[in-house]
Amino acid sequence: MKLLFVGTNPENTGAATHFVALAKAMAEAGHQVSGIVPRKGLIGEGFEAAGLPVRYSIFRNAFDVRGYAAVLGEISRQSPDWLVGNFGKEYWPLIACGRLTNTPVALFRHRNPRMSKLSEYGVPRLAQRFIAVSEYARGAYLRWGVPSEHVWISYNPVDTVQYQPDPQRRAQVRREFGIGEDDIVLGYVGRMHGGKGVFQLMQAANQAMAREPRLHVLWVGDGHEEGRLHEIAARSGFEDRHHFTGWVADTSRFHPAFTFLAFPSIEPETFGRVSIEAAACGVPVLGSDIGGVPETMLDGVTGFLIEPGNVPAWRDRILDMCDEPRCRAMGLAARSYVIENFGNAAVAKDFERLLRFGAIPVHHLGHAAT
Known part of the structure; x- marks a missing residue:
């Protein structure tokens, strides 16, 4: 698959770490991965270090014309199979760009605070995949009233080569x-x-x-x-x-x-x-x-x-x-x-299945008896 990751948040956050790790995992699994990222910050530096092709741009807010131009330009040039986003200020721009170009959109939600009423209703229903990063988070979104069929799960990957006994x-x-x-x-x-x-x-x-x-x-x-x-x-x-x-x-x-x-x-x-x-x-x-x-x-x-x-x-x-x-x-x-x-391979396999078929990973993690 061809995946265009759009993440222009310059901050060094856990969501940014996840964004880079997932992009690297999908590239290692053989998918064609590129990004629209900021020049500075964890995401831009992470994509550069991983050798992933990028276009530098930024969404300062949901109405930033430059961000839209960058996304639409890359869609026109690459014809990606999916747009992948991680940050709230880019949810509506990616949905709009996806609708304009008939490109499906996968959006991650890393936080539990409620979104605006418009976003809470529209984003999970208009994105082809609205993805929680844990069962706990998914449960919170269901309590908001998001229908269960509109919330999927994809766990964070970790590079077990970078993180290993040493x-x-x-x-x-x-x-x-x-x-x-x-x-x-x-x-x-x-x-x-x-x-x-x-x-x-x-x-x-x-x-x-x-x-x-x-x-x-x-x-x-x-x-x-x-x-x-x-x-x-x-x-x-x-x-x-x-x-x-x-x-x-x-x-x-x-x-x-x-x-x-x-x-x-x-x-x-x-x-x-x-x-x-x-x-x-x-x-x-x-x-x-x-x-x-x-x-x-x-x-x-x-x-x-x-x-x-x-x-x-x-x-x-x-x-x-x-x-x-x-x-x-x-x-x-x-x-x-x-x-x-x-591990990268396990999460990439689950994420590919999620994009292709919309399946929540079938294995249940954690909670073994002591």
Whole structure:
């Protein structure tokens, strides 16, 4: 198939990461993929790094004539089988361009906040595919009143070559932060604000550190409440075992250094990309049993699901993951699970089937019994 991906959002968001990853996955699967992307930002840089052909343009809003001209020009030149979009401000422009040229349109929705009444009614019905990135998200759209026959599912892909166990990176990152080879490293990757459960994680980690002297936490990312976490760490008595990277463009180099990952959100996540990135590196996950996170893992097999915000429960599971044979076994299971369900080849196959036949993937992810 010939696929024209239109994503002109210059921000470095999870949706942008998904957009690039899906385009690369489809290209690797043998499809002809091109993009209309911005010159700056994660999407433009990601398409360029992947060697995908692009036209640089931008939709500043849904009425930007330059954006329409770029899309219609590429449709005329390429005759794509599908237009693929990821961002709200481009929904109506892509629907309009698709209608004008008789080109089907597939639109992803990554967020749960409700759209305007016009968009909520029209976009799922006028796009040939309106796609949620998890069962959790699909359920939210159905509760809006979107008919079930108008909402499909396609999970995020992860490049299991970019994200894989890497002993050299593991040793390098640990040396960089003064962490020993035999130490146990709890990793956190993401923004640092209250909804991500970082304060509850800090409490649980400090309680676990009091019982496990080899336990360290590597905090990867930044956010407006990072300073408060530094202050709490400084008062904890374990300041030398909390390590902060600040903002980093490429988080993939840190995952192999983790013994396990914590994904402690107390507000629902639409999907939870960080979970599958860690698992692809052979790192088991402690994940909040909320939103789309349970769909990224098998409870008791690739990690553990835990009640959001329950500090004693998180402390106990952190200590459970300090059992190294258990952690290694879960890490092996995690990588296998991700390759089978979220690897580029698996997601590309599902997405192709979705475009051709409108089928929701038949396998049900997550929620294994402990």
